[in-house]
Amino acid sequence: MLDLVFRARRMITPAGEVEGTVGVREGRIVAVEPLNSDLDAERVIELGLHQVLLPGLVDTHVHVNDPGRTEWETFRTATRAAAAGGVTTLVDMPLNSLPPTVDADALEVKRKAAEGRLHVDVGFWGGAVPGNLADLRDLHEAGVFGFKSFLLHSGVDEFGHLSFSEFEAALREIRKFDGLMIVHAEDGHAVKNARGRKYADFLASRPRAAENAAITRVIDLAKRTGARAHILHLSSADAIPMIAQAKADGVRITAETCPHYLTFVAEEIPDGATQFKCCPPIREATNREALWRALADGVIDYVVSDHSPSTRELKRFDTGDFGEAWGGISGLQVGLPAVWTQARRRGHTVVDVVNWMAHRPAQVAGMRHKGRIEPGYDADFCVFAPDEAFVVQADQLHHRNPVSAYHGVPLAGRVITTWLRGIRVTGDELHGDLLGREDA
Template identity: 80%
Template sequence: MDLVFRARRMITSAGITEGTVGVRDGRIVAVEPLNSALDADRVIELGANQVLLPGLVDTHVHVNDPGRTEWEGFKTATRAAAAGGITTMLDMPLNSLPPTTDVDALEVKRKTAEGRLHIDVGFWGGAVPGNLQQLRPMHEAGVFGFKSFLLHSGVDEFGHLSFPQFEAALGVMNRFNGLMIVHAEDGHSITKPTGRKYADFLASRPDEAENTAIAKVIELTRKTGARAHILHLASASALPMIAEAKDEGLDLTVETCPHYLTFVAEEIQDGATQFKCCPPIRDAANREALWQGLRDGVIDFIVSDHSPSTVELKRLDTGDFGDAWGGIAGLQVGLPAVWTQARRRGFTMFDVAEWMAHRPAELAGMQHKGQIAAGYDADFCVFAPDEAFVVQAEQLYHRNPVTAYHGMPLAGRVVSTWLRGIKVTGEEMHGDLLGREDA
């Protein structure tokens, strides 16, 4: 073996157990009892207060590189991800210039990322008006699926689909079993917010906006037989119709995000634009219903939706929610944020690993990520669940020192992150570019 981990607590498909993990040539080759005779050039003995998790898989990250690198970049984003226990992430097709809406733009993105990755990175393509003929070529080039919006995306160069255009794109994707991932809000239910009051911003994007769009996504998924994935669910009142669609057998999956599971509207101060995101953070009862959606299996998993910007674009100077960029920067702290809330509600580290490693990898068709099992990549997060810290924005590795989590005490600390058997230190970059495994 090249590397062996011995852990009194680790997460496998069997649950929380003790054991020994053997690694050779970047892959897990053995998972055996703790007293196994497995030996290696390097043996890592985890402390009694540490848990060996599979490396997390975050399928929803906005890197914004190239084109808006003052917002974020591959070096900074992947460094922050690694510090948060993430070993694999998928980059969204918008907020970079050019957006990833054809094969040429995908190649630009890959060239930009190459050699600048602390972890493994793959890419989503975009489904926008006028690019139906680009969907299959991008699929064949290895994108993991296609991002679409049902209202203005926030940037003019990434157009949104009307419902007929969305249906047409689903029909095209169904011919090659492509996956549509969708920002499901209906613009007809949304008004333009102004001013510093969070309550006014929240009222401008009501539950109805999400619920109407999600109902339409379900209808068109049923009609076309295509695969669809609802992004960043914030409206818990949509859960019953999602549950019914799943019970019906539709190929529909759903994610939510740490910020919707952590923050509540009642506690967001007026002018605190670091909390602005779309859909918005809703009230405490909604948060509890989202946790119940996870418990019931209606929500499939949790990803960051890391959507950073410069400090200036968050308009902290004026606190105007109408002018501020909408997005939460939380790539590095998602695991402790989720664990802090999850353990209060009786969930275990096994649940967290399912939500943040196994199931995102499963959605993306990654057959060697997200689990501690023989044949999988030797991607690990060593986590100390009982240690605590207070988030300091200036100490995080993403590019701009602004985050909604600043000043928040969290439980759980990432001790180390390992990519294919190599410890990620921030000094050398060993991340690979990923394509869909069946491409």
């Protein structure tokens, strides 16, 4: 007898959209069979015609900020928001918490802060910062999924940024154990600090050239060292041809973008609307369409939230000054409907969205049991109604502070239920586990 069976006329597997039956035992998928299969279980869930069974989404770019800045976000609130958005696995960034995750002792502090407070499964990135080259192997062996680095000021003083020579040294070190370097690629020499309420001034202060120059160097150093490098939150479409060429040349490079770059456009952001501030910035409509084409072509590998929350006060709604406001979009809970809303307008399918938001991020991070409806994988599911619509209300989202660029935005697609290792996530109980690289 199985623990749980789903019967779905629409579900997304590695073979595409199919109808079928999924059997679960002890938190793992043990069978994927035709719809008329005689699989039985203690609990059988029959999905309606307008519901699609997806694998739980994998978001590898989340700033939880816990411990140390829990007034910004906590593990309990972030993972509740994740579950409400169909995300069953997230990987937490090493900065904005105190201490930052730049050595094995800090990783242990982070794990203790998270333990017993999780609605979904959580893994961790380590940090590559000036002076911690000798700590990278220890962090790797302690189970981090890779290493986050900045090529300009990170926004917080305790997480320093690498010079290009330090970045190359870190790449050479992690190449020894085939680690993964994930990089915020903007060249600080091309960035200015624009004060004031005008979004156009803020956008001009972080031009495409800043991303392009940094990505050029990252590609060159990845090629020179043979290390794996991943471009975070790509916003400049100008960099797409060079990433495509690097991949064609065999450079071990991947790239992500985010729902806000695929949804919003600079021309429509009001002056003073600091809820839209993020770095790199949301760019023009033509740039957005080029990002969509690169995603469709596979040059951009996947889509993750870059959920970077803060308090209302730090967004400086009192002045609307983009220079003073914290840069970050709070979008963890609404990433799936945001991407689906835009994707279907461009002729993409739910299969495409699952590839971008579950299959590929899990694959790049090296997760062997996440992001697929397939025997042997964790029984993580999202029941999704793609034709239902709603309007986002920031005060109804589960992350800690009611601030979101998506407030008031109508979206298509609603998450009906989320399941973690065969258990429905309701918000009443905490079933999330800590993940390490080897047991992901």
